[in-house]
Each structure stands twice: as structure tokens, then as C-alpha cells.
Amino acid sequence: MRGEGARLPRLESAGLDGWMVRLFERIDEQNLAWITALSRGCEAAFGEALVDLVPSYTTLLVLFDPLRLAPEEARGRLQALLAGLAPDERAEAGELHELPTWYDPSVGPDLPRVARHAGMSVEEVVACHAGRDYRVFALGFAPGFAFMGLLDERLEVPRLDTPRKRVPVNSVAIAGRQTAAYPAVTPGGWNLLGRTAVRLFDRDREGFSLLRVGDRVRFVPVDRATFESLGGDIAPMEAP
């Protein structure tokens, strides 16, 4: 496959009921179209024996029912799929979601510190974070929590030394070269920049999660009045 070492893709044992397909060494947007194509291929090739798929940055974990499909048979099907794999062009484009976001220290208490770290003004940090589209590389940590990237290098800030016990729902955050928005109240160690008005995980929505692996996300800065009119929660962060 494109530009990768001879040892990839590689099938690794992930227990009695799983194969880890390692496709790439590094995180790259280009990976998504291949991982999506392999996911679709697995759905067709495994049928009822497929239990679940876990796409991530460089890998696809394929979980199957070993009583319906013995592990060695599953491996054979995956090898056949890999031999004929072509990138999924629909995934190459990705569905675009716009997330209206209020960037303000009252809901994004780490804005000033990130600005100091980056040697920018708060306004420049906002413009920089909202200035590019991000791809969803993986979902995990919590239902609907999308790991997105890649962030502008200038905004690369480490995680907090001590994670917050309660990050408010819809908080928009950065860590390393990634960004995310919290779909639920959870503990969290990412740096909070603001809050979006869009529900990310909603049981009234078909499929529950707004974001899927391969989607594109654009954060759109809005002022407080617009944020409120969109149903955004303006309650300030509690002191840690």
C-alpha cells in the first residue's frame, strides 16, 4: 500500500474473537479512506459472523463470533480483502459538520493559558482553532467523543497535569495536535477553549452520534447572543 513499509498491512491476534488490522504506521488523513473501505469490506465478507468493528487512527479492530467463523478462517477473509483493497472515495470527502462555538474564558477557562503558551492573543487562538477543517480519526473515551485533527502546530499544548473531575457537556477542547468536543459530562484533561451549541450524542438522533469516523468538522465562532439563541448553555465553568 501507498508508501508504507513492506510489513504493512499486518494482521495481529487480538484474542480469540478479534484480528487487529494494522494498516499504517502514522496518523494521516489519507488513512481514513482505506480504513473505511476495509470496514465496508468486512461487513460484506463476514456477514452474520461480524460482531463489531473499531476503526482508529491507523488500525481496524475486527471482532467476530469464533463459533461461526474460526479465527484462521477470519484471517483468510481479511487477507483476501486486503489484497484487493482500494480507498473509499466517499470517505475521502467526508460529511461536513459545522459546530457553532462560543469561545470565551467563562466556558473555555484554558483560553488565556493556551494563548500565552502559543504567544498569541486570545483572538488569534480562536481564529487559528476555527481556521481549518478537522477530520474525525476515531470515536472513543465516551459515546460520541470524536478525536479530531490535526491541529495547527502552534496550538499544540499538553494535557492538564491533573484532569478536571467534571468537564461540562459540549466543551470544546484541545490536547497535543487533536481537538474534540465533550458529548457528556466526564472527567477530562484536555484544555478547554469554549463550548458548542450542538448536541454531539443524542438518543433522539438516528444513530445517536453526530460525528462518525471520516467526517469533517468546522468550528464556527459565534457571539454569546447567537450561542444562546442556538440553545447553548452559558453557565460558566465551576471552579475546579
Added chain:
Amino acid sequence: MNQYTVIGFRVERAGPLALLQDAGRFGVRRLGVTQGGPADLHGWAWANRLAGNPWGTAALEVTFGGLALVAERDLTLAVAGADLGATLDGEPLPLWERVTCKEGQRLVFAAPANGLRAYLAVAGGFVAEPVLGSVACVVREGLGGFDGRGSRLAEGDRLTVGEPAPGAPSPAAAPAEARLDYRAPARLALLPGAQIGDFTGQSLFQAFNSAWRVDDRADRMGVRLTGPRLQCRIASLVSEGIGLGAVQVPPDGQPIALLNDRQTIGGYPRLGALTPLAASRLAQCLPGQEVRLVAGSSEQALAALRRFHGQLAQG
């Protein structure tokens, strides 16, 4: 719920953790949603089998005990898995057997005597509205359970049950070999994974030749094992999917075996993965109990899983 349901039990005292569990939530890992389902597949499957229910029927997973239920009608039920000192109107309740319970009787789970998690199945199954295809209760995610919002049982809850399915007669009691003694030494079969070669030779020797102690940091997400400090040449990976039973080793060198409510992706190197039945066995271990890791093959693990299902089918 469009099927026939009635109130089966009223919860008089909820105890620390009683959860509704069907086989689990599948096909949703890509949404970041975890699997859920019974931490001990063996006990859960036998309780359902003895109650005459098909595979996948929802049963109650009772952890530690402390649960008191009052039957709101005559019911056929079975309790399998841990011995939590269950009684019916004060009389010891036989485990691994089908039991009849009359309206008004009190079913009480006291405290762990052997194992950690008991499974209560009732003929017809417990019934709730599925969320993302399953009623499996995952508290952390707020999904499943009787209210659909991931709530553990609470005092005053009324538990709905379905109509017993007519079908092939099920056994009235489990065979002796299915009735596990969870106090016996636990030898957990582990299938080595891709990073096994990244651990130092000494660490690999220690991993498979040491007694590991189940830490009190153990829950449905994972069970931490304490013992020698394992050293891996890689500290972390790009985050990737995690299967049931995966044994990850964070930089502190103390392995964590990941169970049903694990997060869907993670980046610690892994020794490998416990087999499904080994993960179930670990889920019955109390903090402080000793376990050993035994390197196994996928052929052996598949044969063991087939034996389990074969025994269950014949029962």
C-alpha cells in the same frame, strides 16, 4: 415495549450494584459505545438456560449482594454464578437450579460467599426497552437498564418480566462440572498479542510465572492486577480498538485486564487478551484473590468455548 410484560419483582433494597444485562451491545463500537453485557458469561448463560430462556435474554447481574426483591407474582427462576448467600423467605436458595418462587416471597442476596457476581434469570426474561439494540446496562454511558438511562436498580423499582417462551424443555439443574468454585486457584488463559515481543524477557517470565493479586481497583471496565513490575520497551501506541479481555500494561507495569465496560480504544501496550471464559472467570474474583496468567493457543481457547456451549446445549 410491544410484547407481553408484567411486574415480576419489586426492589425492596437495591444493594451496591444490580444491573440488567443481555448479551451486550454490538455493532456500536464505532460510535464510541462500549459492549456491556454480563461480566461473567458462564454464570449468566447458565442462569438463563435453567430458567428456560433463549441465548441473549436479559438477566440481573448482582454484584456483592445487598439486594432484596419481593415477588409480585408466581415466578420460575434460576440463580447461577457467585454464591452471594441468596435466600428465599430466609431459606437458602439452591444455586445452579430451577426454582419456583411464589407471589410475596422475598429473594435476598446477602454477601459474597464464593465469587462476586450472581445472575438471576426469570422464565420469560426481564424486559426493558432496548437502546442501540440492547438493554445491557452501562452506568458510565447512561445507556440501557430498566429505564434505558443506565441506572442501576434502586429501591422501589418494579421489574418487568416477559412471557415464558414455549420451547424445548430446559434442564432443571446444571451438571456438577458447570458449577464453578471461584475460590479455587484461577488460571487465566491468555492469548499473546502483537506487543508481546516488546516486553523484556524477565518481564515475560514474570508475567507467566508469578502470582498476581486482584486489586481493589476492579470494576466492570477492568481489573487491575498487582505483582512484579512489567517492563515494556514501548510506553504507548497510537490509540486502537480494545477487545474483551485485553491485558494492557501502563507505564507503572501493573497489568489491567479489560472487561465488558472498557473504553473502546486505548494506547497502552498489551500482553495479549484473556480468552472469553478467562475474562468471565476473572470477573468472579474478589479483591485480594490470587490469579495466574497462562499462555494459551487460539485452538485450545476455541475448543474450550465450544465445550462450554455444548454443555449448555445438552445441560
